[in-house]
Amino acid sequence: MKLALFGENRLGVVTDDGVVDVTAVLPAHDPDPVTAGWWRALCRDFHALRPELEAAAKAGPALPLNGVRLRAPVLNPSKIIACACNYRDHVAEMHDVQQRTLGHIESWMMDFDVFLKAPSSISGPADNIVLPAEVVAAGQEIHHESELVIVIGSGGRDIPEDTALDHVLGYTVGLDVTVRSAADRSRRKSYDTFSPIGPWVTTADEAGDPADFQIDLVRNGDDHRQHVNTRDFITPVAAIVSYASRMMTLLPGDVVFTGAPPGVGPIQAGDSLETRISRLGSMTLRVVR
Ligand code: MN
Numbered sequence: 424m425k426l427a428l429f430g431e432n433r434l435g436v437v438t439d440d441g442v443v444d445v446t447a448v449l450p451a452h453d454p455d456p457v458t459a460g461w462w463r464a465l466c467r468d469f470h471a472l473r474p475e476l477e478a479a480a481k482a483g484p485a486l487p488l489n490g491v492r493l494r495a496p497v498l499n500p501s502k503i504i505a506c507a508c509n510y511r512d513h514v515a516e517m518h519d520v521q522q523r524t525l526g527h528i529e530s531w532m533m534d535f536d537v538f539l540k541a542p543s544s545i546s547g548p549a550d551n552i553v554l555p556a557e558v559v560a561a562g563q564e565i566h567h568e569s570e571l572v573i574v575i576g577s578g579g580r581d582i583p584e585d586t587a588l589d590h591v592l593g594y595t596v597g598l599d600v601t602v603r604s605a606a607d608r609s610r611r612k613s614y615d616t617f618s619p620i621g622p623w624v625t626t627a628d629e630a631g632d633p634a635d636f637q638i639d640l641v642r643n644g645d646d647h648r649q650h651v652n653t654r655d656f657i658t659p660v661a662a663i664v665s666y667a668s669r670m671m672t673l674l675p676g677d678v679v680f681t682g683a684p685p686g687v688g689p690i691q692a693g694d695s696l697e698t699r700i701s702r703l704g705s706m707t708l709r710v711v712r
Pocket of ligand 1: 682
């Protein structure tokens with residue numbers, strides 16, 4: 424099942440015919456993003472609600488996808504967890520990137536780990552990526568990182584690896600937009616619009632093997648910068664969920680970026696970034712000042 428948020432944070436199911444508004448199935452709904460805990464409750468209770476959601480999706484009517492404004496398909500997550508150094512070829516390229524942007528190598532940044540991004544950095548498939556004036560004025564590079572994104576269903580702590588995938592609601596597509604500078608990761612990656620997510624969440628059963636997603640990023644139509652398969656993860660999805668849950672309790676609706684593929688590079692105002700993942704969909708995002 425493909426779950427989308429659209430318009431005034433309506434809940435939709437994406438079908439072959441378009442988006443069906445299934446908001447009426449929810450026990451509670453609040454369009455105000457400040458008070459909207461309903462989406463986290465949906466992540467927690469999805470399996471119980473699923474039969475009604477499926478029936479509503481089948482009943483229709485479907486709205487054409489190009490006639491609605493898709494929002495980020497996540498709302499008020501308690502946190503965005505993000506992985507660093509999850510592909511060997513990306514770790515290798517970061518030696519050159521750090522030498523160019525920092526003038527030296529930060530060896531502690533070359534190992535797999537997780538860190539946090541501000542949830543307020545989330546934007547949707549219809550939104551632009553806005554480059555912060557202070558960063559542009561400082562001449563610092565801002566990079567795309569095109570990543571598989573996990574959405575947590577049932578939370579937990581100290582989750583064993585062999586049951587970790589049971590805690591995954593689904594998967595979506597995200598960009599971890601990143602300033603290359605000497606600042607802390609949470610600062611460099613948390614500007615507004617630095618976490619575009621979408622176009623919808625594909626539930627785990629429909630998404631298939633998380634160790635076989637093809638990720639691509641194409642800049643300006645012909646600059647094919649990132650092309651990788653998640654089978655090349657250093658730390659696979661189940662191990663990421665388990666590892667993160669030993670550090671912090673995972674809550675329903677938490678969002679996990681799984682790490683940058685090789686091919687990271689600078690973006691500029693005027694760029695168009697198409698990011699796509701097999702079976703999950705694609706987004707084309709404009710970069711503006
Ligand atoms: Mn990243």
